[in-house]
Structures are given as C-alpha cells and as structure tokens.
Amino acid sequence: MFNRTKRFGAVSLVFAMLALSGAAAAYAQSGSTKDRWLHVRVINSDNKGETVRVNIPLELAENVLPTINKDHLHNGKITIDQAHLNEVDVHALLNAIRTAKDGEYVTVQGTDQDVRVAKEGGRLLVRVKDNKGSKSNKSDVDIKIPMHVIDALFSAGKDELDVVAGLHALALMGDTELVSVKSEDSTVRVWMDSKNVSD
Amino acid sequence: MLLAKIALGLASTVAFAAVYTFREGVIRVDVDEFRTGGSHVHVWVPATIVPIALHFTPKCHMQHAAENIKPWIPTIRQLAKELEKYPEANLVEVIDRDDHVQIRTHGGKLQIDVHEPGESVHVAFPIATLEEISGQLTENIPGA
Numbered sequence: 001m002f003n004r005t006k007r008f009g010a011v012s013l014v015f016a017m018l019a020l021s022g023a024a025a026a027y028a029q030s031g032s033t034k035d036r037w038l039h040v041r042v043i044n045s046d047n048k049g050e051t052v053r054v055n056i057p058l059e060l061a062e063n064v065l066p067t068i069n070k071d072h073l074h075n076g077k078i079t080i081d082q083a084h085l086n087e088v089d090v091h092a093l094l095n096a097i098r099t100a101k102d103g104e105y106v107t108v109q110g111t112d113q114d115v116r117v118a119k120e121g122g123r124l125l126v127r128v129k130d131n132k133g134s135k136s137n138k139s140d141v142d143i144k145i146p147m148h149v150i151d152a153l154f155s156a157g158k159d160e161l162d163v164v165a166g167l168h169a170l171a172l173m174g175d176t177e178l179v180s181v182k183s184e185d186s187t188v189r190v191w192m193d194s195k196n197v198s199d
Numbered sequence: 200m201l202l203a204k205i206a207l208g209l210a211s212t213v214a215f216a217a218v219y220t221f222r223e224g225v226i227r228v229d230v231d232e233f234r235t236g237g238s239h240v241h242v243w244v245p246a247t248i249v250p251i252a253l254h255f256t257p258k259c260h261m262q263h264a265a266e267n268i269k270p271w272i273p274t275i276r277q278l279a280k281e282l283e284k285y286p287e288a289n290l291v292e293v294i295d296r297d298d299h300v301q302i303r304t305h306g307g308k309l310q311i312d313v314h315e316p317g318e319s320v321h322v323a324f325p326i327a328t329l330e331e332i333s334g335q336l337t338e339n340i341p342g343a
Contacts, residue, residue, distance in 0.1 A: 050295040060281040067273040
C-alpha cells in the first residue's frame with residue numbers, strides 16, 4: 001500500500017513537472033517583447049557603397065514612442081490627414097479584407113508594373129514589380145504585413161494609426177520579414193527577429 | 200609606525216575617493232582632426248561629477264536649458280531607462296566608402312562614433328548619467 005502511494009506520488013510529480021515544462025516551453029515559444037528586434041537594412045551598391053543598419057528593440061520603441069509629441073505623432077499614435085485618404089473608409093476596407101477568405105484581391109499586369117495584392121495565411125501581401133525603365137530603375141517591392149498588426153494599427157480610431165499597438169502586435173509574432181525592396185543598385189529589408197544584430 | 204599608519208590612512212582615502220568618483224564610469228569625448236594644425240580634444244570626466252556640477256550651475260541657466268529641452272525630457276528619460284536594458288547593442292550604423300557612423304550601447308554606455316576623412320569624433324557616456332541629467336532638468340522646469 002505504501003509503495004502504491006509512493007508510486008502515485010512520483011507519477012504525479014513527473015506529470016506536474018511535464019506540465020510545468022510544457023507551459024514554460026509554450027511561454028518561451030511565444031517570446032516576450034523584450035527580445036524582439038526590428039531591423040532595417042539598406043544597401044546601396046552605387047559608387048559610394050552606402051550601407052545603413054538599424055536595430056531597434058521593439059520594447060524600447062513601444063515604451064519611447066508614447067513620450068514623443070511632435071507634429072502628427074502623439075502618444076504613440078499618428079494622426080492621418082483625411083485629405084490623403086481621398087474619402088476612402090479604411091476601416092470598412094480592412095473589415096472587408098479581414099472577413100474575406102485568403103486569395104488574390106488585386107492583380108494588375110501592366111506594361112509599366114505588375115501589382116499583386118493578396119491575403120495569405122493571415123497576412124496582407126503587396127507585391128509591385130517594375131517592368132519598364134532602365135535596369136537600374138527597376139525594382140521589386142514585397143510587403144508582408146500580418147493582419148492582426150494591421151488591425152492593431154487601425155484600432156485607435158478613424159483618423160489615427162496606433163503605432164504602439166501595431167508594434168505590440170508585431171512583437172508577439174515569430175521571426176518575420178516585413179518589407180523587401182530589390183533593385184539593381186539598392187536593397188532594402190525590414191524584418192523582425194530575436195537577434196540584436198542585423199547580419 | 201605612526202607614519203605608516205598615516206600613509207595607509209591617506210592611501211585608503213585616495214583609493215576610496217577614486218572608487219567613489221569613478222563608480223558610475225567616465226564620460227569620454229575625443230575629437231581628432233587629422234590635418235596640419237588640426238585640433239585634438241580628449242576629455243575624460245567621471246560621470247559622478249556631472250550631477251554635482253549641474254547642482255552648482257546657476258539656476259537661471261538650468262531653467263533656460265530645461266525650458267528649451269522640455270518637450271523632449273520625458274523621451275530622454277524613457278530612452279535612458281530602456282537603453283539600460285540593452286547594455287550591448289548596435290543600434291544604428293552607416294557605412295560608406297569614406298564615412299562610418301555608429302551609435303551603440305557598450306558596457307552600459309551610449310557610444311557615438313563618427314569617422315570621416317580627416318576627422319573622427321567619439322563620444323561615450325554612461326546611460327545612467329543621461330537619466331540623471333534629464334531628472335535634474337525636470338526639477339528645473341519653471342513652474343514644475
């Protein structure tokens with residue numbers, strides 16, 4: 001009897017440890033915002049060969065942005081000038097995209113540019129490819145923004161972009177590439193990961 | 200025997216003073232102009248004396264500085280607080296054929312290094328000092 005109780009206790013302990021380690025692993029997987037870094041890298045391959053690297057901890061950006069009150073930026077939110085929206089109801093548009101199924105929304109194949117706007121795996125994808133112009137002027141632009149980041153950005157109100165909420169939503173994601181621009185003489189990359197260096 | 204005791208007392212006082220003075224690190228400014236007659240400025244100041252120096256700065260100057268920098272004080276304080284969490288980080292780097300600009304944190308200091316043909320500037324100061332300066336400026340905002 002004593003042995004059975006002891007065995008039961010040991011098994012319970014093992015289960016408890018497994019449950020705790022599982023929870024810890026899940027927490028580690030989700031990651032805290034502290035170890036998320038936003039990286040921007042611009043490489044120009046012209047004769048000056050300029051390279052710009054910016055590495056910003058997301059938590060730092062989240063906490064510092066609300067303290068800046070200058071021009072259109074107030075308390076971590078950017079006021080959108082309605083004049084630039086051309087009467088487009090962005091919230092209604094986003095709501096329509098959110099509720100719609102994955103798929104291609106816009107595909108324009110022109111002589112100047114190919115444009116593709118799609119929703120795939122919870123992300124809004126925008127791809128612009130130049131077809132015309134000299135080789136050095138051609139560029140490929142890829143933008144991949146998670147839908148919940150877009151939701152967070154537009155969560156403040158009709159005329160505002162909540163940058164801090166957007167960053168917070170971004171910080172909860174895994175490693176991801178957000179923007180990529182490639183042309184003959186320059187490449188731009190914006191991405192997020194848990195490393196504090198860009199290369 | 201008495202002399203030895205006095206010497207020991209003096210040595211330990213100097214050692215204690217040195218440790219106390221440098222406990223918060225050093226603010227370092229190096230400017231070098233690599234040309235004939237170019238200036239070379241090298242300033243090393245213990246970070247500990249900055250709050251003391253600010254304390255003895257005439258009130259009107261402090262108020263004037265605080266008034267000018269007022270909108271940015273919360274940002275500077277928050278930035279200093281956040282940067283302390285990242286003691287080793289390369290925040291911004293711009294490199295081209297001739298120039299190199301780097302802003303990074305290293306060993307709990309904020310370092311700004313600029314190299315360009317004929318000139319280099321290095322500024323390094325403990326992040327904690329930044330917080331302390333902004334704190335003192337906040338206290339000197341007129342009407343605060």
